[in-house]
Amino acid sequence: MQSLHRFVWRDAGRRARKLLDFAETEADGGRDLIRAAELTQDPVLRRLYTVHAADEERHAALFRARGTELLRALPDPGQARSGMNWVAPGERGLDDLRVDRKSDAALLAFLHLSEKTAAGHFAAYVGALKDDPSTAAVFREILHDETFHMNYTLAQLNRVAPTERRSYLWRARMGRLWKAYLRIMAAIAGVIGAVFLTLQYFILIPPFAFLAKRAERREPQGWKAVAEERPLKSQY
Ligand SMILES: [Fe+2]
Ligand SMILES: [Fe+2]
Numbered sequence: 179m180q181s182l183h184r185f186v187w188r189d190a191g192r193r194a195r196k197l198l199d200f201a202e203t204e205a206d207g208g209r210d211l212i213r214a215a216e217l218t219q220d221p222v223l224r225r226l227y228t229v230h231a232a233d234e235e236r237h238a239a240l241f242r243a244r245g246t247e248l249l250r251a252l253p254d255p256g257q258a259r260s261g262m263n264w265v266a267p268g269e270r271g272l273d274d275l276r277v278d279r280k281s282d283a284a285l286l287a288f289l290h291l292s293e294k295t296a297a298g299h300f301a302a303y304v305g306a307l308k309d310d311p312s313t314a315a316v317f318r319e320i321l322h323d324e325t326f327h328m329n330y331t332l333a334q335l336n337r338v339a340p341t342e343r344r345s346y347l348w349r350a351r352m353g354r355l356w357k358a359y360l361r362i363m364a365a366i367a368g369v370i371g372a373v374f375l376t377l378q379y380f381i382l383i384p385p386f387a388f389l390a391k392r393a394e395r396r397e398p399q400g401w402k403a404v405a406e407e408r409p410l411k412s413q414y
Contacts (some may be wrong), residue, residue: 180367183306191252193313197245201238203269208234214277214285220338223282230289233323237269269296269324283339287346290331297324306368316410 187193211231217223249255269292277285299323307314335343 180302180305183302185308187303187310187313189309190198190248190276191255194245194248194255197241197248197313197316199243200247200269203376204234204241205238207269208232208238208273208276210275210277214275217277218282220282223286223334223338226334230327230330233327235324240320242372244313248313267285267299269293269299283335283342283346283349286335286338287350290328290335291350292345293324293328293331297321297328300324362395 208231211234213233218227218346226243275288275292280288283411300317304314304317304321307317334344339346339374
C-alpha cells in the first residue's frame, strides 16, 4: 500500500490537485461541524464541535496554501493530473456528514470512525512524501489535530452513551461500509455507461450519417427556381 501511496503522490501536478481537493473536503466538514454545534443541546459538545470546526477550517487553509504553491511552481499548471482520490481520499468521511439526521451519539460514532480513518491515511501520506518535506510537514501538523478529533469523539461517545457505545460504533461502521459499496457501484455504473454510450456512438450513428450524406448528394447545388409566383400575403 505504501508504494501505491508513493506512486500517487510522486507527480507534483497530482499532488497540487489532491491538496486543493482536500482543502474543499476539510472546509465542507468545518461548515457541517458548525451546524452540528448549532443543533446539539449539549454545551460540552457545542464547544468541542466549534473547536473542531475551526481546526477543519485551518486544515483547509493549509492544504489550499500548499496546493496553490505547488500549482504555481508547475511549468504548465493546466496539466495538473486528476487526484486519484479513490486511492488516497484524505478526510473523505466528512463528505458524508448529515448532521441534521443524527443524534449526538450517532454523530460522535460517525466522526470517530471518519477521523480514525483520516488519521491513518494522513500518517501514510507523511511516509509517502519523503521527497517533499514541506507537504509532509503540512500533513504532520494536520495529523496532530486529527488524532485529537479521533480521541475526543470517542471520549464524548463514552460520556453520552456509555452502555450503547459499541452499538453506535457498529452502526456507524455499517453505514460507512454501505456508502463505500454505493461509491464502488456508482463508479462501475459510470464505466458501464461510458462503454455503452461509446458503442452506441459507433454502431447507431454511422447508418444515419451514411443516409444524410446520400441525401445530400441527391440535392441540387445552389438556388432552386420556384414553380410559380407566390404573392406575399402576410409576414408569416
Ligand atoms: Fe481535518
Ligand atoms: Fe478532522
